[in-house]
Amino acid sequence: xxxxxxxxxxxxxxxxxxxxxxxxxxxxxxxxxxxxxxxxxxxxxxxxxxxxxxxxxxxxxxxxxxxxxxxxxx
Amino acid sequence: xxxxxxxxxxxxxxxxxxxxxxxxxxxxxxxxxxxxxxxxxxxxxxxxxxxxxxxxxxxxxxxxxxxxxxxxxxxxxxxxxxxxxxxxxxxxxxxxxxxxxxxxxxxxxxxxxxxxxxxxxxxxxxxxxxxxxxxxxxxxxxxxxxxxxxxxxxxxxxxxxxxxxxxxxxxxxxxxxxxxxxxxxxxxxxxxxxxxxxxxxxxxxxxxxxxxxxxxxxxxxxxxxxxxxxxxxxxxxxxxxxxxxxxxxxxxxxxxxxxxxxxxxxxxxxxxxxxxxxxxxxxxxxxxxxxxxxxxxxxxxxxxxxxxxxxxxxxxxxxxxxxxxxxxxxxxxxxxxxxxxxxxxxxxxxxxxxxxxxxxxxxxxxxxxxxxxxxxxxxxxxxxxxxxxxxxxxxxxxxxxxxxxxxxxxxxxxxxxxxxxxxxxxxxxxxxxxxxxxxxxxxxxxxxxxxxxxxxxxxxxxxxxxxxxxxxxxxxxxxxxxxxxxxxxxxxxxxxxxxxxxxxxxxxxxxxxxxxxxxxxxxxxxxxxxxxxxxxxxxxxxxxxxxxxxxxxxxxxxxxxxxxxxxxxxxxxxxxxxxxxxxxxxxxxxxxxxxxxxxxxxxxxxxxxxxxxxxxxxxxxxxxxxxxxxxxxxxxxxxxxxxxxxxxxxxxxxxxxxxxxxxxxxxxxxxxxxxxxxxxxxxxxxxxxxxxxxxxxxxxxxxxxxxxxxxxxxxxxxxxxxxxxxxxxxxxxxxxxxx
Numbered sequence: 064x065x066x067x068x069x070x071x072x073x074x075x076x077x078x079x080x081x082x083x084x085x086x087x088x089x090x091x092x093x094x095x096x097x098x099x100x101x102x103x104x105x106x107x108x109x110x111x112x113x114x115x116x117x118x119x120x121x122x123x124x125x126x127x128x129x130x131x132x133x134x135x136x137x
Numbered sequence: 138x139x140x141x142x143x144x145x146x147x148x149x150x151x152x153x154x155x156x157x158x159x160x161x162x163x164x165x166x167x168x169x170x171x172x173x174x175x176x177x178x179x180x181x182x183x184x185x186x187x188x189x190x191x192x193x194x195x196x197x198x199x200x201x202x203x204x205x206x207x208x209x210x211x212x213x214x215x216x217x218x219x220x221x222x223x224x225x226x227x228x229x230x231x232x233x234x235x236x237x238x239x240x241x242x243x244x245x246x247x248x249x250x251x252x253x254x255x256x257x258x259x260x261x262x263x264x265x266x267x268x269x270x271x272x273x274x275x276x277x278x279x280x281x282x283x284x285x286x287x288x289x290x291x292x293x294x295x296x297x298x299x300x301x302x303x304x305x306x307x308x309x310x311x312x313x314x315x316x317x318x319x320x321x322x323x324x325x326x327x328x329x330x331x332x333x334x335x336x337x338x339x340x341x342x343x344x345x346x347x348x349x350x351x352x353x354x355x356x357x358x359x360x361x362x363x364x365x366x367x368x369x370x371x372x373x374x375x376x377x378x379x380x381x382x383x384x385x386x387x388x389x390x391x392x393x394x395x396x397x398x399x400x401x402x403x404x405x406x407x408x409x410x411x412x413x414x415x416x417x418x419x420x421x422x423x424x425x426x427x428x429x430x431x432x433x434x435x436x437x438x439x440x441x442x443x444x445x446x447x448x449x450x451x452x453x454x455x456x457x458x459x460x461x462x463x464x465x466x467x468x469x470x471x472x473x474x475x476x477x478x479x480x481x482x483x484x485x486x487x488x489x490x491x492x493x494x495x496x497x498x499x500x501x502x503x504x505x506x507x508x509x510x511x512x513x514x515x516x517x518x519x520x521x522x523x524x525x526x527x528x529x530x531x532x533x534x535x536x537x538x539x540x541x542x543x544x545x546x547x548x549x550x551x552x553x554x555x556x557x558x559x560x561x562x563x564x565x566x567x568x569x570x571x572x573x574x575x576x577x578x579x580x581x582x583x584x585x586x587x588x589x590x591x592x593x594x595x596x597x598x599x600x601x602x603x604x605x606x607x608x609x610x611x612x613x614x615x616x617x618x619x620x621x622x623x624x625x626x627x628x629x630x631x632x633x634x635x636x637x638x639x640x641x642x643x644x645x646x647x648x649x650x651x652x653x654x655x656x657x658x659x660x661x662x663x664x665x666x667x668x669x670x671x672x673x674x675x676x677x678x679x680x681x682x683x684x685x686x687x688x689x690x691x692x693x694x695x696x697x698x699x700x701x702x703x704x705x706x707x708x709x710x711x712x713x714x715x716x717x718x719x720x721x722x723x724x725x726x727x728x729x730x731x732x733x734x735x736x737x738x739x740x741x742x743x744x745x746x747x748x749x750x751x752x753x754x755x756x757x758x759x760x761x762x763x764x765x766x767x768x769x770x771x772x773x774x775x776x777x778x779x780x781x782x783x784x785x786x787x788x789x790x791x792x793x794x795x796x797x798x799x800x801x802x803x804x805x806x807x808x809x810x811x812x813x814x815x816x817x818x819x820x821x822x823x824x825x826x827x828x829x830x831x832x833x834x835x836x837x838x839x840x841x842x843x844x845x846x847x848x849x850x851x852x853x854x855x856x857x858x859x860x861x862x863x864x865x866x867x868x869x870x871x872x873x874x875x876x
Contacts (some may be wrong), residue, residue: 086340086374087201093378094197095634097232099371101382104147107406111530114539114633120230125147125526127533130633 067103067117067131076136077105083133097134098121139188140183143294144211146239148232150193152251156223156281157191169395185291190217191581195458196231198332200343202563209835213329214240219297220246226256226263226278229393233385234378236272237306241335243328246299249290250278262394271388273301303328307335309369320354338362338373386559402519402639409520415527423546426515430507453503462499467492482689486675495668499660501581501731505550506656512546513651518644522635535617536570536626538562539632544575545613547655552795553578554655559802564633566626570617572802573812576791578614579605582730586786589734593758594779602736605787612788616819619857661794670732671726674698711843712785713778713826713832723785729792774837781828789820807869822850 072075078101081089095118097103106116108125114127147153161180178191192211200206211217222239224232229250232265248258248268253718256263267277276294279286283553304311317337318330325333336344337358365373380522388439438450442460445702451460470492474484515521521543529539541561548555554574562568579587591601617742618625677698681692690696702717709715714865718737725732762778789798829847832838 080334081375087199087342089374090199090339090378091197091201092634093375094199094234096378096382098379098382099375100379107410107529108412109530110410111527113530114526114527118411119752122228122231125207125529125635125637126631127529127633 067105067126067134067136068115068128070103070105070136072107077102077136079137081134083104084127087134088130089136092130092133095124097124103134103136138184139147141218141295142188142190142216143189143219143221144217145189145221145223146208147194147237148196148225148228148235149227150283151194151223151228151232151821153194154191156249156279157189157283159281159287160187160189176575181643185294187294191325195235197235200336200341204582204796206343208476209332210267212239212794213301213325213332215242215244215326218245219294219552220244221294221614222248223281224248224676226250226252227775230385230389233388234381237381237384239273240300240303240305241307241328243299243303245299246274247290247293248272248274248276249293250276251281253278254280254283255788261395261400261864262784264392264471267392268388271391271445273305285398304516306377306384307331309380310376311367316352318359320351320357321348322351332689335377338365339377343728346873370783372528378671388815393694399639405640406523406637409524410527419527420521421514426508426511427549429511431503433507454500458500462492464516473722480678483859488673491671493670495671501584502656502659505581506652508550509547509554509652510648512543512550513648513655514643516651517640517641517647519640522637525635526637535614536566536621537574537617538564540635541567541571541575544571545578548575548578548580550581551655551659552578552580552791553659553798555797566621569619569803569808570626572799573620573815574616575801577609577616577788578797579609579787580730580791582792583787585731585734586726586783589737589758590783594762594776605783608784609787612819612823615858616815619854622857622860622862637708660772671735674725674732674736675720677701693860709785711829711846712821713781713787713828714762716761719782719841723789726786727790727792729794730786733786771837773835774832777828777831777835777837780831781790781824783829784823785820788823790816822854826851 064110065076067076076126078097080101081092081097081098083089101119107120109125112135114125115131116125116128139310144194145153145157157178157180160182162183180191181187183190190325191328192208195202195205195208196499198205198209200209200210212220218240220239222236224236232515237390239246242339250263250265250268253263253507262277265276265278268403277289277293278284279290289312302308304314307314314331314334318327321330321333333344337348337354362373365371365376369376369598371379407413436452438452440453442449442451442456466489470488471484474487479487491761505725512521524542525539527539530540532541533536544562546554552575555578556572559571559575561570562571587602587605591598595601678687678696680687681690681696681698683692683695698721699717702724705720706717709720709723714720714829721734722736725736729742758779759775762775762782791799796809796813799812800806803809803812825843828845829838830851833840833844838844
């Protein structure tokens with residue numbers, strides 16, 4: 064299963080689902096606009112390898128790899 | 138009573154507070170929400186006859202942060218007449234998500250699009266008319282900063298109507314929600330019940346707990362959840378946000394022209410966030426900020442100063458210290474008290490005590506102002522957010538996040554604005570650890586203590602300053618590592634989701650405003666607390682019982698100050714400075730750290746402003762430190778006591794002004810008392826280890842009970858540092874997807 068954490072730099076993917084036991088966290092990501100079918104581009108990784116910068120809905124978001132693991136992508 | 142109550146709602150940084158201040162002028166007061174941690178601000182708009190409630194900025198109405206919980210409780214209670222939803226026009230998509238959630242409360246509502254000038258500059262156009270039609274509520278555009286569109290705003294709010302379709306974002310599942318809402322008991326309005334029904338379907342912990350024993354309701358929730366899955370092919374949890382954003386995507390297509398992505402921002406980021414260059418650039422920028430602040434205030438001699446007919450040029454810091462406080466003001470004060478025929482003691486109090494004491498603090502102001510000026514430029518430009526992104530991984534190792542970097546840097550100037558800067562950190566664990574550790578960074582008021590020890594005891598050895606900063610960083614890191622392992626600091630896992638804004642050219646007026654606000658806290662402190670302390674210390678050290686009568690005294694050992702200090706002093710015997718002089722200095726340091734040096738100088742019988750120069754102070758300190766431990770003065774022992782004294786003063790609780798800011802940010806007395814206890818314990822432990830263990834190892838102190846205690850303390854710290862982290866409260870795993 065591919066997650067947002069394993070996307071290559073510059074690659075654009077589509078969000079399939081967000082899964083996790085911590086429902087509050089899942090809802091938070093959803094509320095921020097990372098919803099199924101959203102197109103997400105990975106812009107870069109931070110110098111120390113984490114977090115990552117994403118381009119979502121026209122703006123730049125940063126996300127930690129641990130959180131990106133919850134986002135399944137196609 | 139105001140005619141109507143207006144609830145101000147919006148994302149963070151949408152200009153809500155600017156609008157609030159513009160509407161209410163200065164008529165505002167701050168109060169705490171009962172039982173909760175967040176400030177609510179209520180103001181009156183005399184002009185429009187409104188009561189305006191400024192709610193915390195947020196992105197959604199989930200139960201993720203205290204801000205969100207407070208706001209949605211307010212919305213559910215329904216004690217307001219109109220919702221005024223402020224939107225940052227340049228982030229329409231994200232802002233509309235909250236707008237759609239607000240519609241469901243079915244209250245009269247107005248959407249005010251702010252910062253339209255920025256939107257136009259970016260080459261975006263938004264059709265207000267189409268947005269109005271689509272949302273079914275009044276939409277207007279305003280500029281809160283330049284107070285444009287306020288007439289329209291007044292009219293819109295006064296005539297606001299409830300949305301045409303409160304179920305705009307819930308149309309597909311309206312029947313199901315109403316069904317579920319009808320089972321909810323309690324004193325709620327119908328729209329509030331619909332909101333709670335939605336929350337229950339989205340696994341909202343708070344409402345789930347509230348209705349846990351209502352069997353009929355909970356089984357209906359489960360039933361509906363499986364219905365959602367069958368009918369919409371998506372879990373109920375993600376259904377609402379997904380549907381909302383689909384609606385927003387359609388809306389945006391209709392109302393907004395294509396957004397031009399910023400090539401400049403992308404180009405800059407390619408360089409400053411480059412994997413190789415990022416760190417060197419960051420170090421260079423930070424050094425430039427500090428060098429700049431020092432250069433402009435302490436090296437650049439640009440203020441002409443005429444003395445005895447000769448013109449010399451002074452640096453800003455020297456000018457403030459020598460010309461303003463040392464010159465005009467103290468001369469003026471002398472003349473004034475003399476002309477009023479004031480008694481000698483009053484003259485000395487005013488000229489030496491008040492002018493000297495307050496002046497010593499104001500002397501830091503130029504440097505702090507310049508530091509804040511450069512930092513504010515960096516913050517506004519958007520670079521600081523990149524720094525947070527860059528350093529996040531490192532900060533996470535000790536329970537903080539990249540966002541904690543900004544407060545730490547501000548704290549090198551003054552801890553009060555540094556603590557205030559925590560209000561933007563939404564993860565409660567990081568915020569708490571941040572608030573407890575931030576003032577470990579030596580602020581400018583702690584520098585004189587360092588300088589005193591550095592010059593007088595260590596005869597200016599270069600390694601003291603780096604050692605102190607290293608120990609500050611170590612204190613932060615160790616505290617973070619120790620605290621984050623406790624269950625109390627595991628309230629939830631943080632999604633470190635942060636927006637990287639486009640780079641902006643800083644606006645000079647905004648920059649100066651920020652500098653003013655941050656410096657104000659510092660000056661107010663100097664004008665009130667330090668003023669009071671100076672007078673109190675002067676009184677306590679000049680009066681006492683001598684020759685069986687109360688009055689002004691000759692020998693400072695007979696003063697009231699000595700009497701009070703000797704009681705507290707017992708506590709400091711284990712760490713090597715158990716004398717009333719040191720105890721009083723520490724206590725005064727609590728009121729304001731810059732008092733430590735002055736108090737020591739006064740009680741050691743030196744002039745308030747070491748007229749004898751560094752040698753006199755050095756001699757007095759060495760003699761003093763050796764006398765209180767009844768040992769022959771040896772450089773090693775005196776050095777250890779000095780380090781122990783320094784540790785306690787630097788890393789125990791900050792001054793009262795900072796403690797106040799800390800309490801407000803922590804929002805709970807319990808946490809605040811914990812922070813105070815922790816910091817005191819930490820600094821006392823450091824002092825104990827340095828003095829007792831260091832003294833034993835260096836061979837200047839015998840092995841005794843204190844040495845054993847110091848070893849136990851050190852072992853405890855190491856144990857807390859390296860113990861296994863208890864199981865995460867929330868384990869993250871990825872179940873295989875059912876297609």
